[in-house]
Amino acid sequence: MLLNRPVTAFMxxxxxxxxxxxxxxxxxxxxLPDIETPSLMVQTQWSGASAREVETRINEPMEGVLSTIPGLKSVHSFSRQGQSIIALEFEWGRDMNLAFLNTREKLDQVRFMIPDQAERPQLIYTTPADEPVAVLSINPSGQQDPDFATRLELKRWAEQVLTRRLEQVDGIAQAVLVGAIVPEVHIRFKQDIIDRYGLSINAISNVIQQANVFSASGELRDGWYRYSLTIQSRIQSLEDIGRIPLLRTQGGERIITLNDVAEITFDEQEPTSFAQLDGNQTLTVLVKKDYGTNTVSVYEELLPILDEMREQFPGISIEVLQENATYISNSISNLLQTLAFGGILAFLILFLFLNDPRMPFTIGIAIPVSIFLTFFVMYLGGVQLNIISLSGLTLGIGLLVDNAIVVLENINRYRDAGHKIFEAARLGTKEIALAITASTFTTISVFLPLLFLGGFEGAFFRDQAFTLSISLLASLLVAIGILPVLVVTLNRGRKPSEDSNSIHIKEDKTRFTKGFDRILIIYEQVLEKSLAKP
Structure with a gap:
């Protein structure tokens, strides 16, 4: 028993x-907890295609192939203008790394079955913990509604400077632009001129594609040297597009170029996403962290980088629109405040009843010992510090004081009966140990089934059940192992009180305890009469 080994207990x-x-x-x-949700999403872009074309030429072939993936529970597809979305739901408990690889293999098989104009299907896997660490707003300083040229320049700066700098920070996995404009070239044909020269839009389209070539063409050997050959005919500007030759007039007197048959402009692609701030268009950046990293630490490392970018580029306004680190920090702060308030309140109540600051002072030590022991077991168990685990810990704070109070009161009862402090601690703890153990495990048994609950609910609330159960077990160990040692150490040299087996009012008691003893005397009298006449 640790009561005989105080040095070991304090160590x-x-x-x-x-x-x-x-x-x-x-x-x-x-x-939120890191939950491996058993679902994937396949997204395919096909610019210009109608919803019906997307359904028949992309969704239907994909569904037939993807439905053969092992462990797949259901497939749901959605078609819209120029976009295909297929949601895959797997059986709960399925290894999502293996499911991801199986799905990628099926997508490689189905690639030749969808139109060539469609982009390569993107496989997306998200969890609740993929919530961005921060959402940033990027705007030119002093401009509420920037024009196209300014927005395009801002987008290029964000892509080439800001996102690359942010992704260099430890713990940041990706910086995603939302609301960024995508520039494209608009070619508006003059139908009368096209008809005059006997051209077709398909023929002109093929000429434009052939004019924009970049391909390897083998190698040239010269003795010991080898030279790679490439054909480059990249289009670099609107002028290059306009100078693309289409045909020669009869007699070869003149070359008809694209400028002659069409109007060429540089404009914005129809947006697939947009962001607004105070009613005006803005560019936002979603900052996502690496899996399992500390959200608060990542955000604290992000802030100096933002200050650095503001100093280097004073013409650009960078604002934090949303972040979760402050909320998490406040939750932890509230937990610590609850812990401190609970400890102070327990100390005051015990002091009012016992009229001795040394006895309730042990509660002030027992509570943080239980909490820090819970943190250690949480670390060993791989449990995160999130709002779910914090809620379990907050519930546990109110319950873990109970065991310490029961043991402390029983020790004090033996002490008032005339036993020396060591003997009172031994007898008081031994007498009550079985009862508080049964009470603690009864409380734990209410929350323990959550650890074995399947599905999303079980995964979501498992942290709460774990932290609550561990905190109660920690309080039990502290109450029957550490608390008696603290009581003996803090009360050495104190003379035992005279015997007080019956309830009476002592002269050295406070007004509070005298009043409470009077209530107990009345209660004793009522109880005796009730037992006499059942």
Whole structure:
């Protein structure tokens, strides 16, 4: 029993604080638990295609092939103008890494079955923890509604400078632009001129494609040297497009170019996403972190980078629209405040009843020991610090005080009966140990089934059940192992009170305890009469 080994007990307390602090510092902090949702999404872009064409030429062939993936539960497809979305739901508990590879293999098989004009299908896997660490707004300083040229320049700066700089930060996986314009060349043909020269739009389209060539053409050997050959005929500007020759007039007097039959302009592609701030268009950046990294730490590393970019580019306004790190930090702060308030309140209540600051002072030590022990076990169990686990820990704070109070009160009862402090601690703890153990496990049994609950609900609330159960077990261990040692240490040299087997009012008691004893005397009298006349 640790009561006979106080040095060992205090070393355990010290070790609990040290390892608990290290675990708290290294615990992964996030808003929601990392849940491996058994679902994937396949997204395919086909610019200019109608919803019916997307359904018949992309969705139907894909559904037939993807439905053969092992472990697949259901397939749902959605068609819209120029876009195909196929949602795949797998059986719960399926290894999503293997499912991802199987799906990618099927997509490679179906690639030749969809139109060549369609882009390569994108396979997307998301979890609740993929929520961006921060959402940034990028705008030219002093401009509320920038024109096309300014927005295009801003988009290029964000792609080439901002996102690359952000992705160099440890813990940031990706910086995604939302609302960025996509420039494209618009060619508006003059139908009367096309008809005059006997041209067709398909023929002109083929000429444009052939004029924009970049391909390898083998190699040239010269003795020991080898030279790679490439054919480059890339279009670099609107002028290059306009100078593309289409045909020669009769007699070869003149070459008809694209400028002669069409009007060529540089414009914005029809947006697939947009962002607005205060009613005006803006460019936003979604900053996503690496899997399992600390959200608060990543955000704290992000802020100096944003300040650095503001100093280097004063003409660009960078604002943080949304971030979860502050909410998480406030949640942890509220937990610590609840812990401190609970400890102070428990101390005051025990002081009012016991009229001795040394006895309730042990509660102030027992509570943080239980909490830090819980942090250490959470770290070993791979549990994150998030709003779900924090809710379990907050519930546990209110319950873990109970065991310590019961043991402390029973020790004090033996002490008032005339036993020395060591004997009172031994007898009081031994007498009540079985009862508080049964009570603690009864409470744990209510939440323990959540650990074995299947499906999304079980995965989501497992952290709460784990932290609550561990905090209660920690409080039990502290109450029957550490608390008696603290009581003996803090009360050495105190003389035992005179025997007080019956309820009476002592002269050295406070007004509170005197009033409470009077209530107990009345209760005792009522109870005796009730037992006499059942």
């Amino acid at each position: 355990l307390v010290l070790a609990t604080f040290i390892f608990g602090y290290i675990a708290l510092r290294d615990l992964s902090v996030d808003l």
